[in-house]
Amino acid sequence: MSVTTKATIASFGGKLLKLSHAAKTTNCEMNFNLYLPPQALKSSQKVPVLIYLSGLTCTADNCSEKGFFQHGASKKGIAVLYPDTSPRGLNIPGENDAYDFGSGAGFYVDATKAPYNNGYNMYSYVTEELPKTVFEAFPQLDSNRVSITGHSMGGHGALTLMRWVGANWRFKYLRNPGKYKSVSAFAPISNPINCQWGQKAFGGYFGEDQTAKWKEHDATELVKNWKGPLDVLIDVGTGDNFYKQGQLLPENFEKAAKEAGIQGVNVRYQPDYDHSYYTMASFADDHVEHAAKYLLA
């Protein structure tokens, strides 16, 4: 469980650490970044953590450089954990051939279909192994106060990894009822079973015959069975080409929540904003604020 520090970079009064560790769930060395706000460097009090899940093609670095989360996190005293988006270097034939499947495109699921079931376990990695590693290595982080957010494929991750207690799809959620204090997303793939990106990924990681499994990882399906309060902040740009192409389908998520009588799904359609980090940077403070409401309550 040891963590290697590859770089320490001053950022907004805190430190951005570039780290790596030998991960068992993914069978490879995994890079990740961790932003420690100034409060985590100076005080003996533990700070909460916001996990940011990246989108297709990204590593931990993109949002660390361009997402502007450190700005708000520094002010609020929240650490930000940036995982990578897939295993790396497993040498599975074809894993580097497409931008939307295989490396850089783990989709935050545990693959059941060969050959990807040998290492493409980003669900277990992000929900279990990485947090366990990080909380052991950094005792100044509070494992009881964790929120989650993400972009595009990472928005899908954030919306499906959250505590879907009411959903009963997977009993394991019940084992960690307080896993995430809050959830938000930028341009999330909100209904993957009904878009090309999701169908390709779920077909490749689960197989075509596992539609029940597909639904376990589809936010729109999960929200239909939600019981209890919900407070989800979602930003989608109206100038986002992937939104226009029907890859994101936030309206399906909204509709399903409404039909299930669920309040608290706040989708903001931001005029002209695109799918890029310019959008994340513009609204990162709002998402840190959203998490802070719960993490600092």
Next chain:
Amino acid sequence: MSVTTKATIASFGGKLLKLSHAAKTTNCEMNFNLYLPPQALKSSQKVPVLIYLSGLTCTADNCSEKGFFQHGASKKGIAVLYPDTSPRGLNIPGENDAYDFGSGAGFYVDATKAPYNNGYNMYSYVTEELPKTVFEAFPQLDSNRVSITGHSMGGHGALTLMRWVGANWRFKYLRNPGKYKSVSAFAPISNPINCQWGQKAFGGYFGEDQTAKWKEHDATELVKNWKGPLDVLIDVGTGDNFYKQGQLLPENFEKAAKEAGIQGVNVRYQPDYDHSYYTMASFADDHVEHAAKYLLA
């Protein structure tokens, strides 16, 4: 003087425009970025402009994506103009061979030595042709309220392009006594005639025999002859490897100012910060604030 719009990107309530134009001073098509804050889109009042000059190897895009000037500029109602760092594609033999000379390394001077005197005129480009082009194309920008800042080579640019009225090195400064309302810099090459980067660039652009010319573009030499008030904000990270290697020499600039009895040179040595955009992002708001004091006075 026509300007081509290559992209329009929503950012912090305003628009980042990716633009290009056929520049006469540099004999090529030049890319540049312009951030229009929300105030420039909605109001009939003109907004002031902050010019940001980039460092070695950069284009207009790096700081637009990673510098976070848009955050503060959006709040203050200031446009940000991001020029490129050299001519591109002139096909001068060797111009692409080094990261610190030729393309990406124009040093904000007008070259006098062949073959670079044919197009490497970034001084004239940044002080004359680009602003003229921009103010014609965007009447919502106020040509009477312009400030300048920059990073590394661009910090050198900012400190040497400013209105050195007292210096009398070049009469042309006197023709535009109000060219820049304020100046600031990140990790500037402050004494190029005494560092490797500067000596290589000035030797290549001016020749070894033109030491008087070299001094005209050296901030430390210029400040010695300054008469009048000065208010320069400079941030340098103590973890900056180029600072440690003696490429920046801000202490020489400070010392020269002090010996000339000049107040108002505020060099902040930021503990552990490095030479990267993480540093710029962390203090961009302060530099926008510094410019706003004068631009919005």
